Amino acid sequence: xxxxxxxxxxxxxxxxxxxxxxxxxxxxxxxxxxxxxxxxxxxxxxxxxxxxxxxxxxxxxxxxxxxxxxxxxxxxxxxxxxxxxxxxxxxxxxxxxxxxxxxxxxxxxxxxxxxxxxxxxxxxxxxxxxxxxxxxxxxxxxxxxxxxxxxxxxxxxxxxxxxxxxxxxxxxxxxxxxxxxxxxxxxxxxxxxxxxxxxxxxxxxxxxxxxxxxxxxxxxxxxxxxxxxxxxxxxxxxxxxxxxxxxxxxxxxxxxxxxxxxxxxxxxxxxxxxxxxxxxxxxxxxxxxxxxxxxxxxxxxxxxxxxxxxxxx
Numbered sequence: 001x002x003x004x005x006x007x008x009x010x011x012x013x014x015x016x017x018x019x020x021x022x023x024x025x026x027x028x029x030x031x032x033x034x035x036x037x038x039x040x041x042x043x044x045x046x047x048x049x050x051x052x053x054x055x056x057x058x059x060x061x062x063x064x065x066x067x068x069x070x071x072x073x074x075x076x077x078x079x080x081x082x083x084x085x086x087x088x089x090x091x092x093x094x095x096x097x098x099x100x101x102x103x104x105x106x107x108x109x110x111x112x113x114x115x116x117x118x119x120x121x122x123x124x125x126x127x128x129x130x131x132x133x134x135x136x137x138x139x140x141x142x143x144x145x146x147x148x149x150x151x152x153x154x155x156x157x158x159x160x161x162x163x164x165x166x167x168x169x170x171x172x173x174x175x176x177x178x179x180x181x182x183x184x185x186x187x188x189x190x191x192x193x194x195x196x197x198x199x200x201x202x203x204x205x206x207x208x209x210x211x212x213x214x215x216x217x218x219x220x221x222x223x224x225x226x227x228x229x230x231x232x233x234x235x236x237x238x239x240x241x242x243x244x245x246x247x248x249x250x251x252x253x254x255x256x257x258x259x260x261x262x263x264x265x266x267x268x269x270x271x272x273x274x275x276x277x278x279x280x281x282x283x284x285x286x287x288x289x290x291x292x293x294x295x296x297x298x299x300x301x302x303x304x305x306x307x308x309x310x311x312x313x
Contacts, residue, residue, distance in 0.1 A: 096143065
């Protein structure tokens with residue numbers, strides 16, 4: 001058996017066919033004809049000296065040798081993809097791709113982006129606003145903003161944004177419900193984005209912190225915190241609002257936080273990139289800009305009693 005590796009194109013054909021278990025679909029993925037793909041796999045089998053697939057009437061099955069080759073081929077192409085993506089990023093100093101959650105992108109990043117554009121017109125900034133946890137090696141992302149309660153191993157962990165949660169509402173609702181004991185009569189907005197691991201902050205727990213009976217169920221429900229905040233500002237109801245996402249509306253008066261309680265979360269927004277990438281010019285510029293904006297952020301004033309989430313009833 002030859003000790004040298006077979007051609008990369010033949011291994012690519014095998015990897016695609018093994019993933020799809022179909023020569024036709026693999027050929028479509030690689031933009032070749034099924035006949036060309038079949039010839040590539042045949043050359044690979046001749047190189048190995050053994051078949052990799054059982055050819056059936058309308059399907060294929062991996063042989064024992066094919067099953068043995070699958071993990072190494074897949075791992076190899078994954079590593080090549082990562083290396084190629086890293087090489088492309090290293091040779092493109094003008095482009096920067098940032099991923100963050102939709103709410104953070106809309107409420108925190110977007111209003112500040114004109115400042116970054118003025119400071120760094122040479123950098124082309126792209127955003128991927130998604131709750132999907134992207135792989136910074138294979139997804140081509142340069143910087144991630146993630147909400148978590150711990151540093152992430154294997155990555156550069158940069159500046160942090162602390163988070164507080166408090167009831168927020170429109171000025172009209174704040175006048176109608178000026179004290180916590182009136183909150184039970186207020187329309188409550190619910191969001192699915194506040195379960196923080198095993199420790200959860202929801203309306204029943206907030207009511208318990210005020211010494212009140214649990215609220216009646218009901219009220220509009222939103223999957224994203226920014227949509228809930230927009231609904232609250234329009235007068236739809238009261239939200240458990242995040243300080244980092246809503247301090248602009250609080251400063252402008254679009255939202256009011258009338259009760260002197262702020263719950264500090266153990267989770268924080270963390271700036272992450274691959275280890276070593278923090279020195280790349282465009283990444284370093286973005287991290288420095290973010291750190292400066294974080295330093296400028298206001299914190300809840302002395303009128304608020306700060307309570308740790310773990311200390312709530």
